[in-house]
Amino acid sequence: MAEFIDPATLKRRLDDGTAMLIDIREADEFARERIPGARHVPLSAWERRDIAAEAGLLVVLTCRSGDRTRSHAQRLRMRCPTGMAVLDGGIEAWKRAGLPVTRDARAPLELMRQVQIAVGAMILAGLGLGWLVSPWFLALPAFAGAGLLVAGVTGFCGMARLLAAMPWNRRRPS
Missing domain, CATH: 3.40.250.10 (Rhodanese-like domain)
Structure with missing residues (x-):
């Protein structure tokens, strides 16, 4: 304890x-x-x-x-x-x-918060487009859900790896 x-x-x-x-x-x-x-x-x-x-x-x-x-x-x-x-x-x-x-407000958001924002946006966009445009867009929230499932089971988060490589997450030379 x-x-x-x-x-x-x-x-x-x-x-x-x-x-x-x-x-x-x-x-x-x-x-x-x-x-x-x-x-x-x-x-x-x-x-x-x-x-x-x-x-x-x-x-x-x-x-x-x-x-x-x-x-x-x-x-x-x-x-x-x-x-x-x-x-x-x-x-x-x-x-x-x-x-x-x-x-340090100039530091990027924590990586997991970035993942949550990106996945949430994918789900909402897919649902909205699936309802308004075509049911095929429902594949987007399904893909996001599958990614979360894989991340939870394996500990590997492809979205986090992708976001970590983005320019705003790279260390700036001091």
Whole structure:
């Protein structure tokens, strides 16, 4: 079972230097919004590295809502030998507590949100065109549904791969 820490307590511990915050979200999510001072170690990289904190520091993990850290806490704890806690409610709880976040409005939307928008648009367009123009357009929402099914069963999302290659999702040279 994961130990939880509330936003106000975490803020105090970050301010007095007794905690280290690690954001486990993927790079696209972290680029758009994050808690100031958080280190970025995406969940996909946890199998390849151990997280060691300085003596006396509590390692606190966060994600958007706390669900990812909570569901992966057992696996993450094995990579963090110094012990760890989870920010209860994640960044959303941090913001509800009125605490500051760093935002970059120029960063693209998170990839999964882009997938949701694209698939939703495909479904609505296919239904509308199927009703107004030709029933053959109903193949579009069927295709979108099949893609979601494949993504859920296999973990491979072709739409995400396609969107990741789009110009707005490519890293800009700094």
